Amino acid sequence: MALSLVHFPSEVWNHIFQYLSAADKFSVRASCRYFRKLIDHWSLWKNWTIVLSFKNGPYNSEFWDSLRRRKVSSVVMRNTKTKDWSRLSLALPTLTTVIMDQNSNGNLNFIQDFSHLNRLAIRSSAVLLDLHTQTQLQHLTHLSMCNVLFPNKSNWSFLNLLPFLSSLTSVVCHNTNSFGQRDRMVDTLVSILPKLKHLSLSAKYISPQRDGSIFKPVTSLSSLELIDCLDHSSPEDVGQMISGLKCLRVFFKHSHQGRPEALSASVIYLKTWLSESAQLSNLTVVKGPPVRMYATSIPATITNLTLCVSGLSPRDMAAVAQQVPDLLHLHIDAWPSHLGAHTARIPELFPKLRSLKLRQDHVPEKDFLRLQQLQDLECLEILDRGHWSDLYKKLQTLTRNRLRVVTSSPQRDAFHCPCVSQVY
Structure with a gap:
């Protein structure tokens, strides 16, 4: 790489890297040591969640160092054991969000090692509750449970814990025996x-x-x-x-x-x-x-x-x-049927829209381009992720580039339950 490019101010590279997907960031990071340092800047990894599984053994110190540089605050722990939680708490003690996935006959004692934790999700897991659980959950503001089993041998039920969870502002409970x-x-x-x-x-x-x-x-x-x-x-x-x-x-x-x-x-x-x-x-x-x-x-x-x-x-x-x-905001999805030519009526029916999500497949070009009539539309998201880039550019040109067309899947908050993620 040319020396003149490498010595651009780091702020310039940081601005450029903000437009990259997570996969592209990893590719750039692997290209050279200089970029590896720049890519790990915390501002490029806001709201990012890492999925960890210790099935191949513990992660090395360099791996944990990179996560700390990125200030990772959200982790999915999959198929883990007690010792894995200990390793996590030593490496990333300031986590605010933990998603426990596919764990059997575990407990929640690990929470005491994360003093900043305020969001906990438990999915496809069996969890034993005991007297100590109540104090460990008191500081949570968000609790999400999906396909969770509380075995009968637990001394406490989830309902017994509720009076101790007075800080909760959000509760999700799908398909559990709570x-x-x-x-x-x-x-x-x-x-x-x-x-x-x-x-x-x-x-x-x-x-x-x-x-x-x-x-x-x-x-x-x-x-x-x-x-x-x-x-x-x-x-x-x-x-x-x-x-x-x-x-x-x-x-x-x-x-x-x-x-x-x-x-x-x-x-x-x-x-x-x-x-x-x-x-x-x-x-x-x-x-x-x-x-x-x-x-x-x-x-x-x-x-x-x-x-x-x-x-x-x-x-x-x-x-x-x-x-x-x-x-102002419309997400419309008639799948497996489709709106087709009726898409052209959207500006007439909903003239004040600022954002619109729909499928583009089976919509004739002339009807799709009628969306330019939405004078206040700022963002159009294509749900079927089509490859009609020329058509989208034409629509943007007709709106004098006022309209932003999104064709890639937006980054979803891993904390959102998969049961309802289709609307987020």
Whole structure:
């Protein structure tokens, strides 16, 4: 490499490297010792998560040194043993996020070695709880559990721990045996966790009321996710507890296209929840009934809308547009069907959009280019990652380069549960 290039100011190289993907950074890092030092600058690795597995033995000191230079704060630990956690705590004691993945019959004693830890995710693991667990979890603000088994030999249950987790602002619980069949978990969690703002639960944990009691309104929650909703497992009464919600995401287990027997209950539940959420600004619906069956219940306060619903028709889009005149952000995915030429109607239906996510496949060029009419559009993300670079450049030219077109998958926060990552 020419000496004149090598001796560019480090700030110049740092600015250039910011445009590289993680894979490209590693390639540049391997090219020479000078770049290896520059690439490891912490500013280039913000919000980056490393996946560690000790199946081939411990990592060397040079590896840990590079992670410390990058100020890595988030780690996925996969198939690890107790001694591996000890090595991690010695090497990276300032971690703030840990994702424990695919561990069997482990405990959470390792948490005591990470005094800065505030986000913990446990996935596809079996975890033993004991008396010491309560003190180790007290400082957590985010807890995520997916496919977690708490063996019966545990002396404590997850519900026993809840009173000690008063700092939690976000709880995710998908497909675990944490709760009993009759537990009303939204009620229980919010009453015990005073700071809770975001809650994501499998719908099977939302039990219908059986004793005739009335749900107390839940005013602290601002974000609620319900996954794997079925027509028989999604109680209408949830709406009475979430009147203050700003964000609601509903993930149905199935698409109800062609399943009339499932439509009635699902439509009733969804319409009730929407009508009870007068402050809602962010709505996501994945699968479930046809959009036109609940479109009239969508609040006019919605500014951010995600619809991942197969068979999305022009009639559906028109019905939604009438309800949300101030929509700013739209993520629309009709896969395995497609919008096709109907994409051209988006500027007419949603004229105030600032960001748009959609699939480009099966959209004629002339209809795709009609998106230039969205005068406030700043970002267009192509979900099917097409290779139509000339078409995208043409659209950008028509907008005088005001529009940014994203065709690569954005970096996803590893802490987000895979169950819902499709909408992040």
